[in-house]
Amino acid sequence: xxxxxxxxxxxxxxxxxxxxxxxxxxxxxxxxxxxxxxxxxxxxxxxxxxxxxxxxxxxxxxxxxxxxxxxxxxxxxxxxxxxxxxxxxxxxxxxxxxxxxxxxxxxxxxxxxxxxxxxxxxxxxxxxxxxxxxxxxxxxxxxxxxxxxxxxxxxxxxxxxxxxxxxxxxxxxxxxxxxxxxxxxxxxxxxxxxxxxxxxxxxxxxxxxxxxxxxxxxxxxxxxxxxxxxxxxxxxxxxxxxxxxxxxxxxxxxxxxxxxxxxxxxxxxxxxxxxxxxxxxxxxxxxxxxxxxxxxxxxxxxxxxxxxxxxxxxxxxxxxxxxxxxxxxxxxxxxxxxx
Ligand code: UD1
Numbered sequence: 001x002x003x004x005x006x007x008x009x010x011x012x013x014x015x016x017x018x019x020x021x022x023x024x025x026x027x028x029x030x031x032x033x034x035x036x037x038x039x040x041x042x043x044x045x046x047x048x049x050x051x052x053x054x055x056x057x058x059x060x061x062x063x064x065x066x067x068x069x070x071x072x073x074x075x076x077x078x079x080x081x082x083x084x085x086x087x088x089x090x091x092x093x094x095x096x097x098x099x100x101x102x103x104x105x106x107x108x109x110x111x112x113x114x115x116x117x118x119x120x121x122x123x124x125x126x127x128x129x130x131x132x133x134x135x136x137x138x139x140x141x142x143x144x145x146x147x148x149x150x151x152x153x154x155x156x157x158x159x160x161x162x163x164x165x166x167x168x169x170x171x172x173x174x175x176x177x178x179x180x181x182x183x184x185x186x187x188x189x190x191x192x193x194x195x196x197x198x199x200x201x202x203x204x205x206x207x208x209x210x211x212x213x214x215x216x217x218x219x220x221x222x223x224x225x226x227x228x229x230x231x232x233x234x235x236x237x238x239x240x241x242x243x244x245x246x247x248x249x250x251x252x253x254x255x256x257x258x259x260x261x262x263x264x265x266x267x268x269x270x271x272x273x274x275x276x277x278x279x280x281x282x283x284x285x286x287x288x289x290x291x292x293x294x295x296x297x298x299x300x301x302x303x304x305x306x307x308x309x310x311x312x313x314x315x316x317x318x319x320x321x322x323x324x325x326x327x328x329x330x331x332x333x334x335x336x337x338x339x
Contacts, residue, residue, distance in 0.1 A: 001024075001026065001077070002027075002074050002076055003020055003025045003026070003075070003078070004028045004030070004075045004077070005017055005029050005078075006031070006059050006080045006081055006108060007031055007059075007080070007081030007082035007122075008029030008030060008052070008054075009029065009031040009033065009036040009037075009038070009040040009044075010031065010035060010036050010081055010082075011036075011191045012122065012236065014040050014043070015189065015236050017044050017052055018044055018048055018189070018240070019237075019241060019243070019244050020244065021044070021050050023244055025077075026053075027052040028052075028055075028068070029041075029053065030059070030068065031054075031082065032056060032057065035084075035194060036192070037192075040189055041054055043184075043186075043189040044189060046186075047186050059080075059104035059105075059108050060103050060104050065111060066111070076117065076118070076251065077119075077247050077251060078117050078119050078120070079243055080105065080119065080121055080122060081122045083105075083152065084097055084101060087150070087198070087297065090149035090150075090152075091148060097149055097152050098152060101149075101153075102155055105159060109159070109163055112170070113166075113167040116167065116169035116170050116171070118171055118172070118250035119160065119170070119171070119172040119173075119250075120173050120246055120247060120250070121156060121160045121172060121173070121175070122177070123153045123174045123177070124150070124176060124177055125176050125265070126145065126147075126149070126150040126153055127143075127154050128140050128143060128302065129143025129146060130299050130302075131302060134269065134301060134302075135269070135303050136303065137307075137308070138262065138263055138308055146297045146299075157174050157261070160172045160259060161259045164257075164259035171255055171258050172250075172260075173246045173250060173255070173259075173262065174259065174260070174261040175242060175243065176262065176264065177264050177265075178231065178264065179200075179231045179232060179233045180233075180234055181233045181235065181236065182236045182323070183328055183330065187330045187333075190327075190328070190332075190334075191236075191331070196212075200215075201328050204279065204289075205329055207287065207288055207289070208279075208285050208286070208288070208332070209332050213288070214288040214289055215276070215287060215290075216289070216290060217272050217273065217276075218272070218292055218293070218295035219298065220291040220292075222294070222300045222301075223300065224271055224301055225271060226273050226274070228271045229271065229272055229298055229299070229301065230269040230270065230302065230303060231269070231301075231302060231303065232266055232268060232269060232302065232303035232304050233266070233270055233275065233324060234266050235319035235327070236327075237319060238266075238319050241318075242264045242309065242313075245313050246262070246313055246315075249312075260312075262308055262312075263306050263308065263309060264304070265303060265304025265306050266304070266317040266321075267305060267317075268303060268321070269303035270303075275321075275325075276289055279325045282321075282325045282329070283329045285329065
């Protein structure tokens, strides 16, 4: 069975590509390489002993997309990752985000809906904003997005939902990720942000490796157990597995609604200080950090109620936080030994 994965060389996409290959799927991987590099393809090939079909295609490039779907008329599933994801950048350059994230989604859907190809959309817990109740269930009301990036996820969900309503045989799953961290156990693929990392784990591992002076803990007076923000950190391989399980569920037509939405998280809320302690315990490395001002727009606390995906799709997060943190550190070490 042939699966198209857009943004297949990105952080999440590359780990999903590995699992798709290892689950016997034939993978058609596209990526425009703006936020990743071709070396990721070597990493995937080295882990799986199989080089996936790859083309350097921007999902906004209608001509190339059309050629791709003509060439691979037997695609039986689409997992759509290709999108920009820097929250701060999206505030300064909203049109870039709407054009790419919404424009790209619409273009890919045009080739998907009328062929009724099962579709997985990469959404985010950011759609919940500051939730009124924790843990967050899928029924929680969606809040006004606090960035254009977050808004592209909300709008993207609606577009997919509307397509499911309009095209009778079109089925889709919206996966709302909490905070993915860590790397493949081989350390051959992982998270490689360009420039200064915005997300906590790549910044933290770079600080431990001496590439950054220290980690700033954004805010320490929040109304939480220790004053720092709470998140649900999920091992990237668990998140990747959720895609395989969701895809199989759709392909086997086990869904009861044409559009279903699932949280993908562990259910454990972890503060920034607890995260630092867990990293130190797992790796034996000291994290240089200092308490700092809050980051504007940050959600105070978000962690998932994952019961729906546990029950309906049969997926559960299997890795511990320490395993995820150890794998993130192993990846950072491997990057430094390459250079
Ligand atoms: C947010 C979204 C997530 C989205 C991601 C895109 C929420 C709850 N999460 O992630 O869905 O996919 O943006 O980038 O809206 N922190 C520090 N110091 C740092 C960096 C981060 O203390 O240098 C703290 C943050 O304040 C936060 C936690 O670490 O409490 C995680 O931050 P980050 O990794 O940036 O992810 P989110 O902002 O949760």
